[in-house]
Amino acid sequence: MQTVETLNEGLKRAYTLTITSNDIDARVEKEVLAIAPQVKMPGFRPGKVPANLVKKMHGESLQRDALNSSIQDGVQKLIADQKLRPAMQPSVELDEGFEFGKDAQVKVALEVLPEIAAPSVDGIKLERLIAEVGDAQVEEAAARIASQQGAFDALPDDHAAADGDTVVIDFVGKVDGVAFDGGTGEDMKVKIGSGQLIPGFEDQLVGVRKGDEKQLNVNFPDDYGAENLAGKPATFDITVKSILDSSKPRLDEDFAKSLGLESLDQLKELLKGQIEQEHNGLTRTYMKRKLLDQLAAAHDFDVPPSMVEAEFEQIWAQLQHEAGHEEDPAAALAEMEAEKEDYRAIAVRRVRLGLLLSEIGQANGVVVNEQEMNRLIMQAAQQYGPQDRERFVQYVRQDPMAAAQLRAPLYEDKVVDFLFEKAEVTERTVSRTELEAAIEAEEEGDIKPHVHGPDCGHDHHEPAPKKAKKAAAAEEAAPEAPAEDAPAEKPAKKVAVKKAAPAEAATGDAAAEEKPKKKAPAKKAAAKAE
Missing domain, CATH: 1.10.3120.10 (Trigger factor, C-terminal domain)
Structure with a gap:
């Protein structure tokens, strides 16, 4: 193989390689001898087919393979001989006029890595x-988890629900007086004013008390995810199970144990380590x-x-x-x-x-x-x-x-x-x-x-x-949200009347709470906004 450098400018290099026809023919002959024992042909015993017949049967593919391997080996030899350090894969181009039986002219172009003087690592x-973890940060993280889990204290039975309170309800949704698939649920937590549910639903919970039974009148949005409900008026028969104080998450031993931990101190220690x-x-x-x-x-x-x-x-x-x-x-x-x-x-x-x-x-x-x-x-x-x-x-x-x-x-x-x-x-x-x-x-x-x-x-x-x-x-x-330590609320809880809300809107800990709720059971998927 002959090598001629045609460009040496900055980090750019170019060469012309001449691969002789003798080199290509020698590779073909070597491959013929290698495959001849496996070739079968009528009239000949296995492994006894003459080399000239093997070449006649497979000559074209053998020549192509020999040319390709010659070029690959030639480029590798060029890189080794010239001590090149390619920055990217070299560009390799075979002369358009090439014919088997003649020498192959191959153009190789590449860029090389620069020679970098040994960098000094001294003097940096x-x-x-260092940001220390304070008790207030740990308390805030624990309260955030408790809030996500709905760990709130119950308000007195005679308390009238107001904006910001969380109302726990059982419900049955109906269209034209007939309960629709996925419109029934129990113990769903609804925070008034959160905007999580379809328009008008949360507003009608203002003033309810524990034990109240009430019928809510709503209209499903025209773009609601379930086509059989989109744009239709509906009623929801609800029973109020309890009203929770959303402003004060409940942080106690029982809450920690509900997360599978031994104590509230263990929860705080885990959160401190994560922070x-x-x-x-x-x-x-x-x-x-x-x-x-x-x-x-x-x-x-x-x-x-x-x-x-x-x-x-x-x-x-x-x-x-x-x-x-x-x-x-x-x-x-x-x-x-x-x-x-x-x-x-x-x-x-x-x-x-x-x-x-x-x-x-x-x-x-x-x-x-x-x-x-x-x-x-x-x-x-x-x-x-x-x-x-x-x-x-x-x-x-x-x-x-x-x-x-x-x-x-x-x-x-x-x-x-x-x-x-x-x-x-x-x-x-x-x-x-x-x-x-x-x-x-x-x-x-x-x-x-x-x-x-x-x-x-x-x-x-x-x-x-x-x-x-x-x-x-x-x-x-950005740090990871500590919500990973706290399992999210069961998905069935907010299926029936949830309005459309893009996932991108949720960030940080809110995202960790929201995403699991979107994995609704199949039987309730029809009622859920997408």
Whole structure:
């Protein structure tokens, strides 16, 4: 094989490879000898078919395979001989005039990774903001869970329900005097003024007392999810079981035990630990952003345009998706277009930081070991069904790019942790509000890189510039809601008269409460708004 360099400009390289017809023919002959023992042909004993007949039968496919393998081997040899580090997959083009029996001219174009001077990891100074967990935060979290669970004290029997109270009712819904499917329920909790139910339902509960029986008159909205009910007048015969004080969640031992815990103190201890984890996550986010800012300020080198373009396309695609969910998508897209060059600059910086982190990791022996990789694979496999898990595991183990995509986030975290250990770190105690404000102040400069190099699977992170940055950074900075420790109310409780409410409207702990209630039993689905 002959190699001629045709371009060496910046990070761009181009070569012409000449693969001789003799090389291709030799590969064909070798493959003929390999498959001849398995070829069957009438008139010949198995394995005794002459090589020339085998070639005549399979010659065309053998030639194509030989050409492809010659090109693949040639490109790999080129990369090894020239000591190239491709930034992306090389472009390989066979001369249009090629004919079998003649030499093949192959054009190879690629961009290489830049040579980065060994980055110094000394002199990094970081501040660790520590937010301690106060009793008030724990009490607030516990009260939030109790509120979500409807753990309220009952009001006196003669109390007249008012706005903000929770009324517990049994009900039977009817259209034209006939009970409709899914319109019957027991012990449903309705908070007056919450707007959870169809218009007019909650308003008619004002003034009821425990033990009252009353008929409510309502109209299902025209856009109601059940077609047999949409736009129709209906009545609901209700019986008031009790009235609860929604303003004061009940926090006692019985409530804690209802969650499967031993005591209220155990609930508070669990919540304190979770809030501490949230604070640690926020602290890490702040430190990482400061670290990346220092690295970006101290290093400047050219980056491969193809990598920048790939990164930019990832950013742009996500921003377009987010713009489609804005109240005014056209205005959001127009704002994006006006700031397009800013986003492209972000792509440049992210690629540069990714290459820099990769270089630091390689220079300092940072690796994802086999045990960690196995754990990543098994964790990722859990999202598939039992039949597909083994196929996924095999796919990742056989495909280097798939493995790299899975490995990249952990590799990045390990490099960042290594730099944290090397840095000179001072500590300062702040409130959670101050910690969140510090992160907010950093959002304009935050750019999460993707580590490119031996662990690069181009698993690009979310963009985070300017206004769109706040939403993008939320995934990294927002703590998990403690509602996970508290099972949601049974879905049957709010099936009959719930009005339409988009899932996107629920956030934080509210979302954790609302989502399970949307999984209504099939027999009551007809009455539920979608």
